Amino acid sequence: MAKINTHYQKLQAGYLFPEIGKRVRAYAAAHPAARIIRLGIGDVVLPLPAPIVDAIKTAADEMAHKETFRGYGPEQGYDFLLDAIAARYRSQGAQVAPDEIFVSDGAKCDTANMQEIFSLDSVVAVTDPVYPVYVDTNVMAGRTGPADSEGRYQRLVYLPTTAANGFDPPLPEDRVDLVYLCAPNNPTGAVMSRASLARWVAWAKQHEAIILFDAAYEAFVRDPSLPRSIFEIPGAREVALEFRSFSKTAGFTGTRCAFTVIPKELKARDDSxxxxxxxGLWNRRHTTKFNGVSYPIQRAAAAVFSPEGAAGAQANIDYTMENARLIREGLGQAGYRVFGGVNAPYIWMQVPAGMTSWQYFDRLLHETNVVGTPGSGFGSCGEGYFRLSAFGFRENVEEAVERIRTKLPA
Amino acid sequence: MAKINTHYQKLQAGYLFPEIGKRVRAYAAAHPAARIIRLGIGDVVLPLPAPIVDAIKTAADEMAHKETFRGYGPEQGYDFLLDAIAARYRSQGAQVAPDEIFVSDGAKCDTANMQEIFSLDSVVAVTDPVYPVYVDTNVMAGRTGPADSEGRYQRLVYLPTTAANGFDPPLPEDRVDLVYLCAPNNPTGAVMSRASLARWVAWAKQHEAIILFDAAYEAFVRDPSLPRSIFEIPGAREVALEFRSFSKTAGFTGTRCAFTVIPKELKARDDSxxxxxxxGLWNRRHTTKFNGVSYPIQRAAAAVFSPEGAAGAQANIDYTMENARLIREGLGQAGYRVFGGVNAPYIWMQVPAGMTSWQYFDRLLHETNVVGTPGSGFGSCGEGYFRLSAFGFRENVEEAVERIRTKLPA
Incomplete structure (x- = not known):
């Protein structure tokens, strides 16, 4: 008699973004004339730079001829891409060898799958608020108990990151074996300083813990004193792995490519x-359950590191960060307390007193036709906050800010 | 203190194909003049048909313009592809709704990941020989004990498929909750008949078991009396899910696209x-851990179902099946007992008496410079067999057959 994985039954309501989609669709159906501006889900809107598109087309043409056709490639990615990624790390002051890089079709997948190589007994810590994938995948695997009335899962350790601690994740007080850290942070837009990361690396070393570091937004760091990779921190190669993505850095949310770095020095204990x-464990997982990223897409990803591709990607990032400035300053002028948006494409704002995040979501949607993301969707410490994404066309961002300023000031 | 998933330590030697690669590289290094012909790993060599390449390029161009740019798509796949797949099923006499289809980047991934939604207590059955991914992923998840001296894992149920039973998987005698069936079969090239599949469906219904049906090679079925989908069998929608792929059917091993069908009627029990x-469970898994297939690649996959794309893909299949005929008949004339290769791209041959599969592998490599796959790499019942793949250029296939006939007859 087949039985299901009953850990799935512990999962709360459903993924955040489908719920937002449902409410927006219902509003749009009832108000067909409304011009809705979406600054909710962090999806890119700017077209791919021409050198990246050309790389896809050239690779597609190679697939049309038997002399240049490519079948199965290395599951870990082609050398031309691994070498380009390693060079990028070198330019950022971090040492990563090409064979420590695993190319994949998304950082969501990698952050979701990485927990598989660790014991089910592991005690896992996440920040609160947090990108829901870290949590949900550990629930599915059975590393947590059921959720309480606030949606917090038993056995999972939550590290509050709020205005009170400057959104800097505090070290755990009790046993933690694995911790997910994300900087620049989704959703708060905060970036961990070198000193903060060094503190975490020292903690991990002391406790033989592993840091799963999500650097999907590293390209948005503008302050040169802030780290872009955890591997800029001495000793990190012994305690941390790092996820990166082309999704936000080069507009690949629909094109799909990412990678994860696992240093050779990184180790954990077995039963003995x-x-x-x-x-070696991740290599076994990756080669057994994955067959490599599409060849034309790997060529597109490599083109992101060419001088022309990099210039195009940087222009898109600059455009997005100008959006971020407009949102941050505009909402500040409207009386909101705002965070992030300086070295990250997310603005994290406090909702007016006496309102929940979802209440604010509904008022924003109904009164300004602007869609954002309720902070409580990222965890109970996100209650009272709200995320706006800087990905969007300039005219929409400007209009959204203007609508909020005039129709729903703090 | 971080601990590893120690189930990984039960895994045997390493994936089959890396071991083959190692031996071939060592031989090639020692014999640089040898012209090695590879009929080992089942990788395609023929270029993508022009309509499929054009679809990638057109979609890439769409990504270059803000009016047609695509960010995140539905994780399950775009409607244009889901509808085309559903139409293909209808034309084969199987009812599958578009929203029962989950597009992914590979059937390897899907067959590897599907076990996650089932209880860790599930008793899993596989045929012997078998595609190693089914086994390894259940070992990694912890559904087995350690392997014995023959490489068989405790708790896993092995169903021998050999010449003695016509390579038709026998029903289990003891409790089994989940069973992986693959037809046309990798590696034996056998195809399960309608009667055989109907027997399995009845068994699954009786025992409340689930059939994970791998139809990655359905496009190679030429005999119209043989089923291409398990959903051609009445009642299968209540007990089976099905994996399919564009890898072998349309030359997508380097392009990457596949899909899985989960009928709405398919259910299993929870603890109560x-x-x-x-x-719903797989939808939660798929949307939480996966972000959809690259848009240009989904366009390429949809082009496989256009009249021009389908004609190109069929021409490649016909070419491959002519290779299969040449191998099957040539080796038969050389005195080998051969199976498969009529409705499948794999030829499964018996090695000469007194030799193991790996001994034959080495002799074939050294004496004829032809690379195949030792049957024992697919399970202990594969010992004494050898797999040749029909994917390859005609002239290489012809020369390989000629070399075997003259230098290493049975």
Whole structure:
């Protein structure tokens, strides 16, 4: 008799973004004339730069001829892409070897799948608020108990990151084996300083814990004193792995490419207490369950590192960060307390006193036709906050800010 | 203290194909003049048909303009592809709704990931020989004990498929909750008949078991009396899900696209004994851990179903099946006992008496410079067999057959 994985039954309501989609669709159906501006889900809108599109087309043409056709490639990615990624790390002051890089079709997948190589007994910590994928995938795997009335899962350790601590994740007080850190942060837009990351690396070393570092938004860091990779921190190669993505950095949300770095020095214990290199475990997982990224898409990703491709991607990032400035300053002028948006494409704002995040979501939708993301969707410490994304066309961002300023000031 | 998933330590030697690669590289290094012909790993060599390449390029151009740019798409796949797949099923006499289809980047991934939605207590059955991914992913998840000296994992149920039973998987005698069936079969090239599949469907219904049906090679079925989908069998929608792929059917091993069908009627029990629809569970898994297939690649996949794309793909299949005929008949004339290769791109041959599969692999490599796959790499019942793949250029296939006939007859 087949039985389901009953851990799925612990999962709360459903993924945040489908719920937002449902409410927006219902409003749009009832108000067909409304011009809705979406600054909710963090999706890019700017077209791919021409050198990246050309790379796809050239690779597609190669597939049309038997001399240049490509079948299965290395599951980890082609050398031309691994080498380009390693060079990018070198330019950022971090040492990463090409064979420590695993190319994939998305950082969502990698952050979701990485927990598989760790014991089910692991105690996992996440920040609160947090990108829901880290949480949900550990619930599905069975590393948590059921959720309480606030939606917090038993056994999972929550590290509050709020205005009170400057959105800097506090070190855990009790046992933690694995911790997910994300900087620049989704959803708060905060970036961990070098000193903060160094503190985490020292903590991990002391407790033989592993840091799963999500750097999907590293390209948005503008302040040169802030780290873009955890591998800029001495000792991090022994305690951390890092996720990166082309999704937001180069507009690949519909094109799909990302990668994860697992340093050779990174180890965890087996049942006998012996150290085991995580690189080999992940390599086994990756080669057994994945067959590599589409060849034309890997060529597109490599083109992001060409001088012309990089210039195009940077122009799009600059455009987005100008949006972020407009939102941040405009909402500030409208009386809101705003965070983020300086080294990250997300603005994290406090909702007016006495309102929940979802109440504010509904008022914003109904009174200004602007869609954002309720902070409580990212965790109970996100209650009272709201996320706006800077991905969008300039005219829409300007109009959204103007609508909020005039129709729904703080 | 971080601990690893120690189930990984039960895994045997390493994936089959890396071992083959190692031996071939060593031989090639020692014999640089040897002209090695690879009929080992089942990788395609023929270029993509022009309409499919054009679809990629047109979609890439769409990504270059803000009016047609695509960011995140539906994780399950775009309607244009889901509708085309559903139409293909209808033309084959199977009812599948578009929203029962989940597009992914590979059937390897889907067959690897599907076990996640089932209880870790599930008793899993596989045929022997078998595609190693089904086995390894259940070992990694912890559904088996350690392997014995023959490489068989405790708790896993092995169903021998050999010449003695016509390579038709026998029904299990003891409790089995989940069974992986693959037809046309990798590696044996056998195709399950309608009667055989109907027997399995009846068994699954009786035992409340689930059939994970791998139809990655359905396009190679030429005999119209043989089923291409398990959903051609009455009642299958209540007990089976089906994996399909563009990899071999349309030359997508490097382009990457596949899909899985989960009928709405398909259910398994939870701890309370209540029925739970697997469609919803897999949808939660798919949307939480996956972000959809690259848009240009989905356009390429849809082009496989256009009249021009289908004609191109069919021409490649016909070419491959002519290779299969040449191998099958040539080796038969050389005294080998051969199976498969009529409705499948794999030829499964018996190695000469007194030799193991790996011994034959080495002799074939050294004496004829032809690379195949040792049957024992697919399971202990594959010992004494050898797999040749019909994917390859005609002249190479012809020369490989000639070399075997003259230098290493049975």
């Amino acid at each position: 207490g012996a150290w085991v290199a995580l690189h | 004994g209540a029925w739970v629809a697997l469609h």
